[in-house]
Structures are given as C-alpha cells and as structure tokens.
Amino acid sequence: MTDIQLLPAVVDFLARPHGHFIDGQYRSGDSDRLIDVYNPSTGQVVSRFHDASAADVDSAVQGARRAFKGAWAEVSPYEKGVILNRLADLIEANGEELAQLETLCSGKSINLSRGLEIAQSVVFLRYFAGWATKITGQTMTPSLPSFNGERYTAFTLREPVGVVAGIVPWNFSVMIGIWKIASALVTGCTIVVKPSEFTPLTLLRIAELAVQAGVPAGAFNVVNGTGRAGQALIDHCDVAKVAFTGSVPTGIAVGKAAMAANLTRATLELGGKNPAALLADVDVDAAVAGILQTAYVHQGQVCASPERLYVHRSKVEAFTQKLAAALQQLKIGSALDQDAQFGPLANQAHLQKILGYFERARSNNTVVCGARQVERPGYFVEPTVILANGADDPLLHEETFGPIVCVLPFDDEEQLVTLMNDSPFGLTASIWTNDLSKAFRLIPQIEAGTVWVNMHTFLDPAVPFGGSKASGVGREFGSAFIDDYTELKSVMIRF
Numbered sequence: 001m002t003d004i005q006l007l008p009a010v011v012d013f014l015a016r017p018h019g020h021f022i023d024g025q026y027r028s029g030d031s032d033r034l035i036d037v038y039n040p041s042t043g044q045v046v047s048r049f050h051d052a053s054a055a056d057v058d059s060a061v062q063g064a065r066r067a068f069k070g071a072w073a074e075v076s077p078y079e080k081g082v083i084l085n086r087l088a089d090l091i092e093a094n095g096e097e098l099a100q101l102e103t104l105c106s107g108k109s110i111n112l113s114r115g116l117e118i119a120q121s122v123v124f125l126r127y128f129a130g131w132a133t134k135i136t137g138q139t140m141t142p143s144l145p146s147f148n149g150e151r152y153t154a155f156t157l158r159e160p161v162g163v164v165a166g167i168v169p170w171n172f173s174v175m176i177g178i179w180k181i182a183s184a185l186v187t188g189c190t191i192v193v194k195p196s197e198f199t200p201l202t203l204l205r206i207a208e209l210a211v212q213a214g215v216p217a218g219a220f221n222v223v224n225g226t227g228r229a230g231q232a233l234i235d236h237c238d239v240a241k242v243a244f245t246g247s248v249p250t251g252i253a254v255g256k257a258a259m260a261a262n263l264t265r266a267t268l269e270l271g272g273k274n275p276a277a278l279l280a281d282v283d284v285d286a287a288v289a290g291i292l293q294t295a296y297v298h299q300g301q302v303c304a305s306p307e308r309l310y311v312h313r314s315k316v317e318a319f320t321q322k323l324a325a326a327l328q329q330l331k332i333g334s335a336l337d338q339d340a341q342f343g344p345l346a347n348q349a350h351l352q353k354i355l356g357y358f359e360r361a362r363s364n365n366t367v368v369c370g371a372r373q374v375e376r377p378g379y380f381v382e383p384t385v386i387l388a389n390g391a392d393d394p395l396l397h398e399e400t401f402g403p404i405v406c407v408l409p410f411d412d413e414e415q416l417v418t419l420m421n422d423s424p425f426g427l428t429a430s431i432w433t434n435d436l437s438k439a440f441r442l443i444p445q446i447e448a449g450t451v452w453v454n455m456h457t458f459l460d461p462a463v464p465f466g467g468s469k470a471s472g473v474g475r476e477f478g479s480a481f482i483d484d485y486t487e488l489k490s491v492m493i494r495f
C-alpha cells in the first residue's frame with residue numbers, strides 16, 4: 001500500500017507563501033505570525049500560512065462591501081447563475097488537485113476527497129446556481145378596509161443582506177465552504193470566508209478559480225487564521241450576517257458575539273450526538289453495512305454521524321459482533337493511499353481528545369472492539385464499538401466527533417423515544433426497520449432536524465439541513481437558505 005503521487009500543481013501550491021485571498025488577489029498578509037499546516041497521516045508540516053491580522057480582516061470586509069454595492073450588484077441573476085455554474089465546472093476540471101490538497105491538510109481519504117468533498121461540492125454548487133433566477137418576493141392585497149374609497153396594494157422584495165462572514169470547520173472545509181459561498185453569491189450577497197486553521201489551503205485555490213469563472217474582485221474573499229480572525233470578522237461593523245458551522249461551545253460564543261456586535265443575524269450549524277435506532281425487525285446485515293458506512297466515514301468526524309445506537313435487546317449481540325468483525329477487517333492507512341479504508345484523525349488535539357474517551361471507556365465500559373491508538377506516525381486510532389453503561393453514560397451524551405459508537409439495548413418503542421430525545425442536541429437521527437408504519441409513527445416524536453429511515457447522513461441539496469435544540473439555528477439547502485441570506489422588504493402603495 002503506497003501513497004499516490006502528488007500532482008506537480010499541488011507541490012507548487014504547497015510551496016507558495018500562503019495567507020488570504022482579498023479583493024481578487026492572493027495576499028500573504030502582513031502579520032508575522034506563521035501557523036503550520038500538518039499532514040495528519042504523518043504528523044509532518046506540509047505548509048504554513050500567515051495568521052490574519054485585524055487589518056487583513058478589515059481589508060477583506062471592505063473589499064466585500066465594495067463588491068456588494070458595485071460589481072456583484074451589477075451582475076444580473078441569470079449571469080450570477082452562469083458564473084456559479086462555470087465555477088462548478090472549474091472545480092470539477094481541477095478536482096484531483098483540490099482533492100489532494102484537501103487530503104493533505106485534513107487527513108480525509110483521497111477517495112472521499114475526490115468522491116464526496118469535491119464531487120459533491122460541484123453538485124451543490126450547480127444546485128445553488130439554479131436558484132439565481134428564482135429568488136422573488138410576493139404580491140398581496142392588504143387586509144384592512146379603506147376609509148374613503150382609496151385602494152391599497154402591497155408586495156415584498158427579497159434583498160440580499162450584505163457582506164456575509166462564513167466561518168467553516170475542518171471536517172469538510174470545501175463542501176461546507178461552498179454551501180456558504182454559493183448561498184451568499186446566489187442571493188446577491190458577498191462573502192468573506194474563514195476556513196479552519198487546520199485546513200486553510202483548498203478554499204484559497206478555489207478563490208483563484210472563482211476569479212477565472214468571472215466572480216468579480218471582492219465578491220468572494222478568504223481570510224485565514226484562528227478563532228481570533230473569526231472573532232474580528234464577527235465584530236466588524238460592515239458584516240451583515242454570520243454563517244457559522246462548528247462546535248456547540250464555539251457556536252454559542254459566535255451567536256452571542258454576533259448579537260453584541262450589531263444585532264448581526266447569525267445562522268449556526270453545530271454539533272450533535274445523533275441517535276440511530278435499530279428496531280426489533282431490523283435486517284442486521286443491512287444495518288451493519290449502513291452503520292459501517294455512516295458512523296466511521298472520515299473516521300467519524302462528521303457532524304451528522306450516528307454516535308449513539310439504541311438496538312432492540314434481541315439484536316444487540318448479533319449486531320455488535322457483526323459490526324466489530326467488519327471493523328476489524330478495515331485496512332487502516334495513509335489518507336493518500338487509495339487502498340486504505342480508514343485513515344487518521346484530523347489533528348493532534350483531536351487525537352488527544354479521542355484518546356481521553358478511550359481511557360474512560362476502558363475503565364468504565366465493555367469495549368467490543370477498538371479504543372486503542374494505532375502505533376504509527378500520524379494521528380491514527382482504531383474504529384471503536386462500546387457498550388453503554390446505562391442511559392446516563394457520558395459516552396451517550398457527549399459528542400466525540402470520532403470513530404466511536406456507543407450501544408444501549410432498548411425493549412419497547414416508548415422507552416426508545418425517551419432515550420433518543422434524551423440529549424440537548426437535535427441534529428440528525430435514523431430509524432432502521434422493515435416496518436414503515438412503525439417508522440412513520442416514530443418520526444414525529446423524534447427531536448431532530450433530519451430523520452432518516454434505513455440510512456443516515458445522506459445530504460441532498462434539495463432537502464433542508466440544520467439542527468434543532470442545541471444543534472443550531474437556521475437551515476441550509478432547499479429554498480430554506482434564502483430566508484437567512486435575504487432581508488424581506490415590504491412595499492405598500494395607495495392608489
């Protein structure tokens with residue numbers, strides 16, 4: 001098993017001095033703080049970038065503001081759609097380069113970078129491009145009677161809110177970045193994106209492609225840095241909306257900071273502790289295949305992944321044994337190795353967090369498989385199945401964001417609903433059954449933004465996605481995103 005050969009374009013790109021993309025230009029930035037970028041498969045530094053200064057953030061927001069009032073406002077809705085489609089074509093054409101860059105920084109399997117991160121970014125971008133010509137207000141007849149025979153009519157306009165600050169996590173930096181970039185541009189907003197400090201490079205390359213696609217200077221900017229740069233963006237008086245994806249604690253801080261800054265509107269896509277319920281009639285082999293695919297993809301570092309499994313008592317033994325057997329067959333290896341089926345965690349800090357959960361599990365739980373670090377360079381751990389120590393087990397309540405599934409038996413469906421809803425989070429859930437009438441009875445009782453049946457973590461651009469309870473505020477995709485990126489202006493006319 002060997003790593004793929006890096007494209008010369010990737011090697012050249014890594015060697016560049018990195019910083020930001022502001023007002024249509026690559027800028028190394030004026031700060032002397034350099035942040036290293038690590039390859040999670042080796043633990044080695046692959047590149048570094050200049051942390052954004054307050055002046056870099058200000059310059060990006062000013063550029064975005066000019067483009068919002070000028071160049072992007074002058075582009076017709078039809079042409080906006082054409083430009084976004086052109087960007088999708090360019091991302092597709094440069095897909096291998098982008099996939100390699102993303103894999104190097106994030107530790108995402110090269111197969112997943114190609115087939116999901118890049119390929120799905122293209123699909124989502126094309127979907128959003130279609131909305132450019134379909135964003136409209138409504139006409140209505142005012143309801144009150146006239147006093148002196150005068151008449152009234154009214155209509156609404158959907159106006160772009162302005163400059164959007166898009167703050168993105170490290171797990172799907174391209175795809176989540178594209179959701180925000182496309183939502184902003186298609187509604188007529190402009191955007192400054194701040195990628196995670198762990199995955200700063202790929203969106204910089206995509207910003208270059210956006211210029212090639214015809215996105216005018218300033219409409220799409222990237223500033224790189226830590227949470228400090230994110231905070232400076234939120235505090236900026238010319239930012240009209242914050243679109244944040246990340247953890248619950250950071251999301252709460254971001255929401256408060258946005259409110260305090262300027263009553264700035266904020267959408268928050270946050271973490272989860274997502275339940276999957278395997279009912280008594282479940283097809284165990286199908287459920288094993290499904291859970292294997294969804295709970296362990298990208299080493300479990302997926303916000304929507306199931307981490308707590310409620311399995312009907314009659315199926316626990318068969319399910320856990322078959323899942324463990326399948327996990328032990330997975331080939332663990334470098335993210336750049338096309339034959340590897342399970343790669344590294346994304347960064348050293350996350351590795352330490354997951355090792356902490358392993359330690360707790362080894363002292364308090366039955367470990368069915370895994371819960372060990374893999375002895376090799378980089379940030380590798382074994383895929384893990386743990387039996388919960390009762391309904392209050394912290395492993396059923398804290399988001400690990402890793403390849404750890406915690407299983408608890410249940411006996412009846414009333415108890416199941418209580419267990420599934422016993423969480424401050426409400427991002428996703430799934431029900432695995434051959435009996436659709438049971439699934440339909442359960443769906444309305446489950447507190448989650450998305451409920452899947454016989455699958456989990458299946459995102460479609462036409463279907464709204466977002467969290468209920470502490471998993472977030474707002475929805476992406478479908479037509480739902482339009483509300484969050486536009487202001488509704490009401491116009492009334494007397495005649």
Ligand code: NAD
Binds near residue numbers: 167231303304
């Ligand atoms: P994180 O919250 O640590 O960081 C997210 C982003 O916020 C990064 O760019 C970071 O630099 C920035 N940031 C940190 N502090 C900030 C501050 N004070 N002000 C402004 N920005 C700040 O999250 P992470 O570790 O990068 O990502 C993992 C988390 O993201 C998990 O909890 C996961 O569930 C969640 N997530 C949610 C979704 C979703 O759609 N609901 C999708 C992917 C990931």
